Amino acid sequence: MRPARPLLRLLLLTALTGAAALAVAACDRVELPTPEPGERRIEVDLRNFEFRPAVIEVETGELIGFELTSSDIRHTFNVPGTGMETEVRAGVPVLERFTFERPGEYTVLCTIAGHADAGMVGKIVVR
Numbered sequence: 001m002r003p004a005r006p007l008l009r010l011l012l013l014t015a016l017t018g019a020a021a022l023a024v025a026a027c028d029r030v031e032l033p034t035p036e037p038g039e040r041r042i043e044v045d046l047r048n049f050e051f052r053p054a055v056i057e058v059e060t061g062e063l064i065g066f067e068l069t070s071s072d073i074r075h076t077f078n079v080p081g082t083g084m085e086t087e088v089r090a091g092v093p094v095l096e097r098f099t100f101e102r103p104g105e106y107t108v109l110c111t112i113a114g115h116a117d118a119g120m121v122g123k124i125v126v127r
C-alpha cells in the first residue's frame with residue numbers, strides 16, 4: 001500500500017498544469033476585439049497615478065472604444081454617471097465601449113484608495 005503516491009502524482013500534475021497556464025498567460029498577448037463599424041478607438045494609458053491623455057474629447061453620439069492599459073499596477077477607469085467602472089490590471093488591456101448621448105464634461109477617476117487623491121483624475125469633454 002502506498003497511499004502517498006497518487007496524491008504526489010496529483011500534486012505534480014496540478015503544479016505542471018499551473019506552470020503551463022502561467023507560461024501561456026505570459027506569452028499570449030491579449031487581443032482586443034476589432035472595432036465595430038463607425039467606432040473610434042482612443043488609447044488611454046493608466047500609469048503613475050495619471051490618465052494619459054488626461055483630457056479626452058469626443059462627439060455626442062459617437063461610438064467610442066476606450067482601449068485601457070496599465071503598465072504599472074492595478075487601476076480603475078471610472079466615469080461617474082455613465083456606468084463605466086472598469087478595472088485595469090497591469091499588462092492586460094481592456095476595451096470599454098461607450099456612446100455619450102449628451103454633451104458636457106465628465107470626470108474620469110481611479111477609485112483605488114489614494115489614487116484620485118494622488119492626481120489620478122481626468123476629464124472627458126463631449127461636444
Ligand SMILES: [Cu+2]
Nearest residue numbers: 075110112115
Ligand atoms: Cu489608480
